[in-house]
Ligand SMILES: NC(=O)C1=CN([C@@H]2O[C@H](COP(=O)(O)OP(=O)(O)OC[C@H]3O[C@@H](n4cnc5c(N)ncnc54)[C@H](O)[C@@H]3O)[C@@H](O)[C@H]2O)C=CC1
């Protein structure tokens with residue numbers, strides 16, 4: 106029997122010109138990730154090839170016409186799994202009945218704005234959208250926050266939607282995880298699908314810690330540690346880490362736009378693994394509510410290695426994941442940055 110459609114919300118989904126300003130003050134195209142993401146969802150990349158979906162797209166009123174244009178394109182693409190499209194600037198209509206919410210919409214930093222100004226704008230957006238999700242989304246709705254500052258936006262959303270279980274609110278660090286897999290595969294000239302179990306710890310920012318201490322590569326003679334195969338600790342502890350940390354900025358510099366394709370694809374990976382499960386023996390990185398594991402302060406949304414089964418994530422525990430002194434410092438410094446962001450976000454609420 107055919108499955109019932111799942112309603113999937115994507116905020117910031119309009120593809121339109123000239124309203125958002127880039128850091129340089131020039132007008133630029135916005136809705137980049139959303140526009141890349143909606144066809145992937147409609148094709149079954151996020152929830153599987155047998156799961157019908159109804160797409161809900163939300164954007165701000167100046168983007169209404171462009172949002173309707175995206176709806177027209179989705180209809181024209183005749184995706185077999187797509188059972189309906191809601192394109193709206195009304196947050197209640199957008200959130201009603203959704204089982205998955207991908208929060209891409211947010212306020213970008215503009216020239217001359219202080220960090221606190223950007224945080225303040227996003228805190229009010231995420232506070233309002235949290236209330237709408239709490240009241241109108243389906244029970245057990247799974248939330249993925251993509252918009253920056255992703256961890257802290259997710260934390261605000263969690264705080265203002267207290268009836269949504271804290272395990273249901275996450276943020277995207279899978280793009281960083283995939284970037285780390287990509288760097289290792291390029292360096293070793295192996296298939297990216299043969300590399301696994303890197304870890305992104307902490308914030309989706311330049312303080313994140315991409316950790317390869319437990320990562321392996323499938324070879325003809327079994328799984329081998331990445332460290333042994335790379336055999337260059339200076340590169341792994343230096344250039345590799347900074348490349349992954351700075352990759353978003355490098356893409357923006359090259360494209361003059363954010364990493365839309367890879368962010369959209371990674372958002373699909375995040376939700377697909379969360380809903381359908383991670384392969385046996387493989388973990389992925391997700392920004393989740395810290396329970397104090399690995400000495401990370403509880404009450405932050407922090408990226409950990411997780412496995413997923415039956416629609417639930419679990420932080421990878423156990424003796425296998427020893428944290429050496431180098432890693433400890435990096436785990437702590439990204440946690441410190443998140444604590445500061447949390448304090449800043451709370452100061453914007455008062
Ligand atoms: N976590 C991650 O791995 C990554 C996060 N990002 C972040 O994702 C976000 C989206 O990136 P882009 O698509 O390039 O940005 P963008 O600026 O092109 O698009 C943002 C969209 O959000 C909309 N928006 C603004 N306020 C809204 C509101 N209150 N409700 C609904 N929609 C609203 C805008 O109108 C626009 O369509 C940014 O915050 C970016 O920094 C980008 C890449 C990776």
Ligand SMILES: O=C([O-])CC(=O)C(=O)O
Nearest residue numbers: 253352353354356363364
């Ligand atoms: O700062 C941005 O918008 C880009 C970003 O997060 C990334 O590509 O990782």
